[in-house]
Amino acid sequence: MSGKERIARRIAREIRDGFYVNLGIGLPTMIADYVPAGIDVIFQSENGMLGVGPAPTEDAADPDLINAGKQPVTELPGCSFFGSDESFAMIRGGHMDMSVLGAMQVDEAGNLANWTIPGKMVKGMGGAMDLVAGAKRVIVAMEHQTKDGGAKILKVCTLPLTGTHVVHDIVTELCWIRVTPKGLLLTEVAEGLSAEDVQARTVATLIIASDLRTMATEVLR
Amino acid sequence: MNKVVASADVAVADIVSGATVMLGGFGLCGIPENLIAALVRSGVTGLHTISNNMGVDGFGMGLMLEAGMIASHVGSYVGENRLLEALVIKGELDLTLIPQGNLAERIRAGGAGIPAFYVPTGLGTVIAEGKETRRIGDRTYVLETALRADVSLIKAWKGDRLGNLIYRKTARNFNPVMATAANLTIAEVEELVEPGELDPDQIITPGVYVDRVVVGASYLKPIESRFIQQGGKA
Numbered sequence: 001m002s003g004k005e006r007i008a009r010r011i012a013r014e015i016r017d018g019f020y021v022n023l024g025i026g027l028p029t030m031i032a033d034y035v036p037a038g039i040d041v042i043f044q045s046e047n048g049m050l051g052v053g054p055a056p057t058e059d060a061a062d063p064d065l066i067n068a069g070k071q072p073v074t075e076l077p078g079c080s081f082f083g084s085d086e087s088f089a090m091i092r093g094g095h096m097d098m099s100v101l102g103a104m105q106v107d108e109a110g111n112l113a114n115w116t117i118p119g120k121m122v123k124g125m126g127g128a129m130d131l132v133a134g135a136k137r138v139i140v141a142m143e144h145q146t147k148d149g150g151a152k153i154l155k156v157c158t159l160p161l162t163g164t165h166v167v168h169d170i171v172t173e174l175c176w177i178r179v180t181p182k183g184l185l186l187t188e189v190a191e192g193l194s195a196e197d198v199q200a201r202t203v204a205t206l207i208i209a210s211d212l213r214t215m216a217t218e219v220l221r
Numbered sequence: 222m223n224k225v226v227a228s229a230d231v232a233v234a235d236i237v238s239g240a241t242v243m244l245g246g247f248g249l250c251g252i253p254e255n256l257i258a259a260l261v262r263s264g265v266t267g268l269h270t271i272s273n274n275m276g277v278d279g280f281g282m283g284l285m286l287e288a289g290m291i292a293s294h295v296g297s298y299v300g301e302n303r304l305l306e307a308l309v310i311k312g313e314l315d316l317t318l319i320p321q322g323n324l325a326e327r328i329r330a331g332g333a334g335i336p337a338f339y340v341p342t343g344l345g346t347v348i349a350e351g352k353e354t355r356r357i358g359d360r361t362y363v364l365e366t367a368l369r370a371d372v373s374l375i376k377a378w379k380g381d382r383l384g385n386l387i388y389r390k391t392a393r394n395f396n397p398v399m400a401t402a403a404n405l406t407i408a409e410v411e412e413l414v415e416p417g418e419l420d421p422d423q424i425i426t427p428g429v430y431v432d433r434v435v436v437g438a439s440y441l442k443p444i445e446s447r448f449i450q451q452g453g454k455a
Contacts, residue, residue, distance in 0.1 A: 045391070046321065046322075047247040047248075047250070047391050047394050048247070048391050048393055048394050049390075049391050061444055062390065063249075063250060063392075063442035063443065063444050064250060064251070064378075064389045064390040064391060064392040064442070065390045065391055066247075066248065066250050066391055066444070066445070066446075067391075068247075069446055070247075070248040070249070070250070070301075070444075070445035070446040071446045072444055075390075081388075081390055081391060081393055082393070083325075083393050083394065083395070083396070083397045083398050083425075084247070084273070084321070084324075084325040084394050084395045084398060085325040085326060085328070085329040085397075085398040087322075087325070088321065088322030088325050088326060089326070091322060092322055092326075092340060092341070092342065111345075115318075116318075119310070121306075122299065122300075122305070122306040122309045122310065122316065122318075123298060123299065123300035123306075124296065124297050124298035124299050124300060124318040125297060125298070125318060125319075125320055125321070125348075126297050126298040126320075126321050127297070127320065127321040127322060128320075129320035129322075129323075129342050129343045129346065129348065130320050130321060130322030130323070130342045133340070133341040133342040133343070133344070134322075134341070134342075160346065160347050161345060161346045161347075162346065163343070163344075163345070163346065164344060164345030164346065165345075
């Protein structure tokens, strides 16, 4: 199982029946593949859709039916379409139970940076700033370190921020970290790892939960 | 009343250089392909564009960028356009990136006679720098101002000569809200129908917001991101 799949499988277990969830582009999109059996979840796409279904076959793709990653999707029964202003009214208005998105950096205060590297990368924040300001629960799903082994979970973010004090949980292939007023609480570690192993690969200081558990990744079916 | 004009070229003929222009669409979905092509043919320059994205290299607003007709742009995500990234890093294009929800709501406010409003979005980030903030209840909010344009170029699925419009699936996106926030709104439609044919209960953009209607042709509608996650879900 790849690290990304482990992250997606673990977060999928947090989805509850009746949830409305926005999944960010990339890794978070994989979560839809592992929703537990018997759970009705409605995925929102901020370009204006509730009830986003699986990807279509190549020849059934409809250019008028895409997700926020600009990928073709399908309609589930009961889906609905709306304009961008209404889409963000429902996001900002607290109607999303969960928002899962990627990050370049997260820090001990729950600050998030995921939209720009000054002088190097010009892309934009898209809907990320609105999502982290409005969703009831914000989960960062990302690989624990950069491709060249650099730290992403820091004491203080160094890149321009997407939001301040907005992240509730950080999930990586190594662990689950909850953001608390006292700092980052390590609640779960991947099978075969110790809290010390995770801390060794993390610049931020981790508080180790007294009931530290192994990160479960089986799909509830 | 007949808002239908003969062609996209006629529809955009009085847009002047230096105008502020909103363009509907999300990525390449629901963009006014025919109006963009006509605007490029018109040869205007120095445009100030407002649109969520900037097309891709070689399509959509990317064509306007390549024609050198854009002086500044306000949007939320431009990651699909390499030329734009290069121009910005060289300092040759004035780009303002703002949160997508702020973009949508600022346009909504612009069309609804609301000069400014408070949102929680971006508090403590660079986008809130220099802006008024205010504590309301237990949270601090940032003051955002309305956005309007000289012209909005939008794309609908079906419309009638009164300017009533409906949209198709996620091709709706920014189009209806942009229709409300310009001094001149030009809509291109895939199909022109007779007044009364659109179910009044289903009309998304009432004709009051639309000044000109053009029947578009030869839609290419490329799908920007063909490839999907392994496992087949999106």
